[in-house]
Amino acid sequence: MLSRVANHIYWMARYLERAENTARLIQVNTHLLLDLPKSVTLGWEPIIDILSFRDTFYEQYETADEKSVIRFMVTDTSNPSSIINTLAMARENARIVREIIPSEAWELINNLHAQAKNDGQSVLTRRHRFDCLSRVITGNQTITGLVGGTMNRDQAYAFLRLGRHLERTDMTTRIIDVRSASLIPGLSEDHTAFENIQWMGVLKSLTAYQMYRQEMRLRIKREDILNFLLKKETFPRSLSHGLSQLEKCLKELPNPKAVQTRIANVRNELSNLDTSELKQDVLHDVIDDIQLGLLTIHDAINETYF
Amino acid sequence: MVMAIRWGSYKTGPFYDELIAGRNKARPAADALCQYLRSLSDGELLDYKLAATTAIQVMGITFTVYSEEEGSIDRAWPFDIIPRIIHKQEWTEIEKGLKQRVKALNMFINDLYNEQHVIKDNIIPESILTQSKNYLPECRGIQPPHGVWAHICGSDLVRDHHGTVYVLEDNLRVPSGVSYMLENRHVMKRVFPELFGKYNILPVDDYPSDLYNMLCELSPRQIEQPEIVVLTPGIYNSAYFEHAYLAQQMGAELVVGTDLVVDENDKVFMRTVAGLAQVDVIYRRIDDAFIDPEAFREDSMLGVPGLLRAWKAGNVALANAPGAGVADDKVVYAFVPDIIRYYLNEEPLLPNVPTYKCINKEERDYVIDNIADMVVKPANESGGYGMLIGPHATKAERDKFVRLIRRDPRNYVAQPMLLLSTAPTLIDTKAEARHLDLRPFILSGSKITVTTGGLTRVAMRKGSTVVNSSQGGGSKDTWIVDSEV
Numbered sequence: 001m002l003s004r005v006a007n008h009i010y011w012m013a014r015y016l017e018r019a020e021n022t023a024r025l026i027q028v029n030t031h032l033l034l035d036l037p038k039s040v041t042l043g044w045e046p047i048i049d050i051l052s053f054r055d056t057f058y059e060q061y062e063t064a065d066e067k068s069v070i071r072f073m074v075t076d077t078s079n080p081s082s083i084i085n086t087l088a089m090a091r092e093n094a095r096i097v098r099e100i101i102p103s104e105a106w107e108l109i110n111n112l113h114a115q116a117k118n119d120g121q122s123v124l125t126r127r128h129r130f131d132c133l134s135r136v137i138t139g140n141q142t143i144t145g146l147v148g149g150t151m152n153r154d155q156a157y158a159f160l161r162l163g164r165h166l167e168r169t170d171m172t173t174r175i176i177d178v179r180s181a182s183l184i185p186g187l188s189e190d191h192t193a194f195e196n197i198q199w200m201g202v203l204k205s206l207t208a209y210q211m212y213r214q215e216m217r218l219r220i221k222r223e224d225i226l227n228f229l230l231k232k233e234t235f236p237r238s239l240s241h242g243l244s245q246l247e248k249c250l251k252e253l254p255n256p257k258a259v260q261t262r263i264a265n266v267r268n269e270l271s272n273l274d275t276s277e278l279k280q281d282v283l284h285d286v287i288d289d290i291q292l293g294l295l296t297i298h299d300a301i302n303e304t305y306f
Numbered sequence: 307m308v309m310a311i312r313w314g315s316y317k318t319g320p321f322y323d324e325l326i327a328g329r330n331k332a333r334p335a336a337d338a339l340c341q342y343l344r345s346l347s348d349g350e351l352l353d354y355k356l357a358a359t360t361a362i363q364v365m366g367i368t369f370t371v372y373s374e375e376e377g378s379i380d381r382a383w384p385f386d387i388i389p390r391i392i393h394k395q396e397w398t399e400i401e402k403g404l405k406q407r408v409k410a411l412n413m414f415i416n417d418l419y420n421e422q423h424v425i426k427d428n429i430i431p432e433s434i435l436t437q438s439k440n441y442l443p444e445c446r447g448i449q450p451p452h453g454v455w456a457h458i459c460g461s462d463l464v465r466d467h468h469g470t471v472y473v474l475e476d477n478l479r480v481p482s483g484v485s486y487m488l489e490n491r492h493v494m495k496r497v498f499p500e501l502f503g504k505y506n507i508l509p510v511d512d513y514p515s516d517l518y519n520m521l522c523e524l525s526p527r528q529i530e531q532p533e534i535v536v537l538t539p540g541i542y543n544s545a546y547f548e549h550a551y552l553a554q555q556m557g558a559e560l561v562v563g564t565d566l567v568v569d570e571n572d573k574v575f576m577r578t579v580a581g582l583a584q585v586d587v588i589y590r591r592i593d594d595a596f597i598d599p600e601a602f603r604e605d606s607m608l609g610v611p612g613l614l615r616a617w618k619a620g621n622v623a624l625a626n627a628p629g630a631g632v633a634d635d636k637v638v639y640a641f642v643p644d645i646i647r648y649y650l651n652e653e654p655l656l657p658n659v660p661t662y663k664c665i666n667k668e669e670r671d672y673v674i675d676n677i678a679d680m681v682v683k684p685a686n687e688s689g690g691y692g693m694l695i696g697p698h699a700t701k702a703e704r705d706k707f708v709r710l711i712r713r714d715p716r717n718y719v720a721q722p723m724l725l726l727s728t729a730p731t732l733i734d735t736k737a738e739a740r741h742l743d744l745r746p747f748i749l750s751g752s753k754i755t756v757t758t759g760g761l762t763r764v765a766m767r768k769g770s771t772v773v774n775s776s777q778g779g780g781s782k783d784t785w786i787v788d789s790e791v
Contacts, residue, residue, distance in 0.1 A: 002565050003577045096541055097367075099554030110366040154580060254580040304578045 005097050006159045007306040012093035013163030018046070019116075020140035021171040023049065025132040026073060028205045030129060033066075035201055044069035050174045051081050067124065072220075074133075075120045086122065088115040100205040101160075102150045107141055108266040112114050112139040147190060161245060162301060169242035170294050171194040175205050176229055177287040202229075206237045226275040226283070239290070243267055246297065266293035311343050311351070311737045316730060316738055322469045324390050324729040335393045335787050343388065346736045355732060357497045367489045369775050370544045383486060384780035385485050385493060386731045390742065390762045394508065394788040400463070400471060400746075401756045403656030406646060408459050408748045411476060411633050413649040415455040418632055419445050429648045430641050433665070437716045438638075439686045440479070440631035441456040442594060442603060448618060450627050451524055454750045455687040456634075458589075461485070463658070463760075465727035472659045472724070474743065477644070478626065478634035480591045484513060484747045485548035487761040488555075491785040508758045508786045513747070514555035517589075520751035521556075524623035525586040532586035535576065537566070539592050539608045544776065549591050559591070568612030572619040587623045588613075594628050618631045636685045636719045637663055660722060664715040673720040674711065677704050680720040682711065693766045695771070697723050726771050729782065731764055737757070740764050741771045744784065759784035 025047055045064040048057045056079060063069040074083045087274075091113040098106045115135055122128035144164070151157045192280055199220045203209040215235065232238045236301050250256035269289055315332045325336035332340035346354070367383040392400075417424050418435060425432050430712070435441055460481025462474040491510050495502065518534070525532030538549035540562050550685040553560035565576050566585065575582040590597060596606040600616035616622045632638070640661040646654045662669040662680075673680055682694040711718045728739035747759030762782040763773035773779040 001562060001579055002559055003579055004562070004565055005559075006579045069337045090539075099550045099558075103365075103554065107364050113366055114363070159579075185617055272513075 001100075001153045001159075003306050005014040006155065008093045008096045009100065009156055009159045009306075010089050010301070012097065012109075012165035013160045014167040015086045015090035015093065016140050017164045018081065018171065019083050019090065020087065020137050021168070021175075022051070022073060022081065023136040023207050024207065025175065026070065027130065027137070028201050029134045031204070032197065032201045042248065046075060050177075052174075053079060053081060053093060053194050056080075069125055070129070084116055087116050088135075088264060093282060097156075098152050100156050102147065104150070105147050108139065108146060111138070112143070115139070153252070155253060158249040159305075162249045165242045165245040165249070166294065166298060168237055168299075169239050170240070171289070172206060172229060172237055172239055173287050173290055175202065176226065177291075179282060199225055206241070208235060211235055223276045228271060230273065230275065239270060240267075243270070254262050255303070255304055258304050259297060262293065262297045262300045266290060266297065269293060309344070309567075311735075313340055313737075316737055317605040318728065320467055321725050321739065322465055322467050322727040323743070324392075324465070324727055325333065325388075326730065326781050334392075339501065342501060342504065343737070350681055351732065351735050354387055354497055358385055358493055361493045361496045362489075365489065365492070366547075367486070367493075368547050369486075369548060370542060375769060377428065383489070384766065384775065385490060385582040386740075386764055386766075386780050386782045387494075387497060388730050388737065388743060389494060389785045390729050390744075391785045391787055392759065397759065397786045399407050400656065403473075403654070404746060404748050404756050405754045406650065406652060406655050407461065407473065407476070407642065408456065408750055408754060410646040411642070412454050412456055412460070412650045412750055413476065414645045415457045415478075415633050415717075416449070416453040417649075419448060419455075421597060423495070423535060424645070424648060427648070429644055429764065430638070432666075433716065434635075434637055434641075435532055435632070438592065438632050438635055440635060442629035442631070442632075444614060444618075445627070445629035448627075451623070452750075452752055455627040455630040457520060457524070457750055459749065459750070460745050460760075462658075462726060463746065467725040467727075469727075471656065473642075473656050474659055475636065475639060476634060477745075479593060479631040480545075480626070481745070481747065482545040482548050482591075483745050483761040483763075484757065486781055487747075487757065487759070487784070488513060488763070489551075491647070492782060494783040505785065506788045508788060510758050512755075513757055514552060514668050515756050516749055517552065518556040518558070520749050520755075521558075521587045521589055521623075521625060523751045524625060526620055526623060527584075527586050529586075530579075533576075533584060534587045534589065535561045535566075535585055537561055537563070537588050537590040537592055537610075539596070543591070546592065552589070563592070563610050566610040566613070566736045567615045568610060572612070572616045572621050574610070574613065574616045574622045585622060585626065589625050594631060597624075597628060600767045632685075634686075636661075636683050637665060637716065640719055659747060662720045664711050664718040664720065670711065670715055673718075674708050677708060677720075679723055681723055682707050682718055682720045685717045685719065695723070729762075729764065731766070731780075731782075738768065740766060740768070741773070742782070 010207050029044065044062060044066050047069055048054055048064060057072055059223060060078065061072060070083065072079050075081045079085065094101060094106055094109045119132040119135065123132035135177055147160060199222060200209060200289065203212050203225060206229065208229060211227065215232065216224055216228055228235060228238065230239045233240050235241060243266060245265055250259055273286060316326055318326055325340065326334055327333045336701065362382050368466065369381055369383055414424060424430055425435065456478040458481060460477040460483060463471055464474045465471050488510060521534050522532055534556065536549050537556050538546060538560060540546065550560055559576065561576055567577065569575065569576050574585040576585050592608050595603050597609045598611060598613040599606045599609050600611040614628060617624050617628065640663050641653045643658055646652060662673050664670040664673055670784040677738055678696045680696040684692045694703060696704060726741040726743065728741050730737035731740040742758050742762055742764040744762050747757045749755045762784045764779045764780045764782055765771055765773045766778060
């Protein structure tokens with residue numbers, strides 16, 4: 001398959017996955033807000049940090065209040081990672097490869113982008129936000145289901161899944177990093193009860209809550225959650241699962257060596273990790289390393305295939 | 307119930323109408339359709355219209371318009387839900403005429419690049435060749451497979467007020483529109499499934515496989531599955547939708563210039579994730595001038611350096627062949643009836659629109675004296691650009707064209723203003739007469755095939771005859787119906 005086309009498919013999948021994860025993030029933060037006591041000033045700032053767009057944000061907005069952050073993350077076209085922009089990029093990439101992907105997938109992506117554009121105003125109000133963001137999430141889920149059910153298991157599909165899983169692992173690690181560090185700053189003794197809620201929020205951002213309960217049968221505990229999200233092979237949004245998927249994709253592609261080596265490096269790092277020992281500052285460093293590792297995987301894919 | 311379309315108040319004016327024969331009287335082939343439309347209320351009509359618009363949006367059928375404020379943007383394809391109907395009996399005759407015409411045109415092109423009998427025998431003046439913008443001296447002496455240069459041709463047909471069908475022009479370079487013909491049918495099937503039960507409508511779906519088979523035949527390597535690619539200028543081209551669509555329908559790679567590379571052995575390869583792979587046939591949708599910066603325009607970012615030498619070496623097939631556009635010239639057009647007689651020894655089955663060649667002094671003087679009644683066309687433009695429609699033009703515009711013609715007579719032809727036929731077109735909830743034309747597509751390989759019908763383009767503005775989508779034209783599904791089954 002053409003290198004250029006493989007590149008577009010890979011990015012189409014990444015952008016779709018990014019849009020979905022961003023929508024999840026905002027969805028959960030909105031809900032969390034309703035559960036917390038008035039005295040806890042839950043910020044919207046972590047959302048910006050998760051996507052490393054602090055500077056871009058403060059160039060245009062004074063404070064990281066709900067309205068500004070939602071606007072920035074969902075509808076602002078000056079933010080390269082706003083949902084509207086990621087969907088536009090997904091659509092542009094899909095448009096270029098529309099002869100490769102099933103035509104229904106193109107229709108869905110086209111539609112998803114058009115819908116997000118239409119929802120531009122209503123998503124800013126809390127009342128309609130849930131529906132608007134749900135449409136983005138189910139939109140990508142539908143696309144994932146459709147390509148899974150209709151696309152040949154060929155190289156194009158391998159590149160699509162490479163993009164999806166690399167983006168997903170990237171988002172999972174970002175969410176763990178920022179959420180666990182600064183979700184509720186300066187928590188006092190009175191508020192430890194809300195730590196649970198905070199961790200449930202992390203799980204819910206990744207639709208992991210129910211699966212965590214089923215799999216771990218434990219009460220909400222930081223180290224178990226980290227273990228689940230980073231190392232549980234069974235959970236499809238965990239880092240470990242994502243790496244396995246990348247490895248599977250590579251089996252279907254020519255010259256996989258360089259990329260495989262980089263994946264093995266990240267895996268090593270992951271297996272040396274003992275989540276029960278992990279303190280907050282160490283966690284941050286570890287995740288930083290993993291993020292760099294993911295970046296080198298992307299670089300290797302780029303060099304080998306595009 | 308509110309009746310929406312009352313055929314009694316539909317006005318055809320002095321024109322031939324494709325569906326309506328006279329006051330309240332449908333043509334036989336259109337009778338069932340007209341009755342059906344009359345049975346619909348305003349609300350139902352609007353529902354159908356909305357359903358069609360939604361289908362087009364959801365299917366992502368678009369075309370690109372340049373140079374608006376936002377640069378290049380995608381617009382939804384403009385579509386009218388009332389189909390245009392042609393009886394199969396009439397169509398069979400048109401089809402014969404098109405095959406005859408394209409066969410002669412290909413013989414003409416092959417002759418021009420080889421022996422040039424047509425000039426030696428004084429059928430056309432040599433100046434036509436020497437002053438042609440699309441004649442490529444680099445192609446002299448080449449003999450493509452089957453002697454075919456224009457593998458894909460789109461000929462525009464119009465009907466005058468007497469009901470006679472004329473060929474208005476032949477597009478032999480990179481004609482577009484066929485994907486819209488196919489998609490119009492898909493939209494109609496989604497929106498009006500019940501109508502398809504009332505008619506025996508001949509299908510149009512064969513085109514992509516006909517195209518694929520024709521392209522396969524051209525492969526220089528005799529292998530099971532030749533590598534066929536569609537070469538597009540990219541997503542900002544107005545016909546990009548079509549390029550992607552056809553590639554998808556044929557299962558061919560859609561490539562841009564930078565995907566291809568020509569090696570020192572004059573072979574063409576594409577860059578793939580597994581390395582370089584040889585290419586056998588290129589259906590190119592890039593104009594000659596841009597196809598190879600090594601041979602033609604050096605500044606072309608779209609082309610593939612060395613492509614012409616690979617083609618000349620016989621290592622790759624190009625469709626259409628470079629230089630085929632020499633016959634896509636409005637002056638050559640005027641000679642087509644003579645060309646048919648010369649090569650085939652037959653009378654043309656489809657007439658040309660009477661055409662004055664400004665290159666002849668007498669005809670030029672006549673054009674200039676009667677410019678207010680003329681349509682003046684430059685020899686080598688497409689898309690309706692650079693034309694003068696005399697009856698609709700201001701005095702200043704007419705004077706400008708008189709000057710242009712005097713300065714460069716070879717570059718202009720003129721035709722009397724035809725009274726183009728109309729068909730009922732849904733404007734709000736009323737059917738109004740709008741002018742239209744028809745572009746069938748003709749494929750030439752070892753045999754010649756013609757699309758069933760073609761793309762009907764309709765001028766959506768009242769009284770207008772400009773049907774180009776880039777200038778506010780719309781389209782209709784075209785039904786070739788068979789009443790004998």
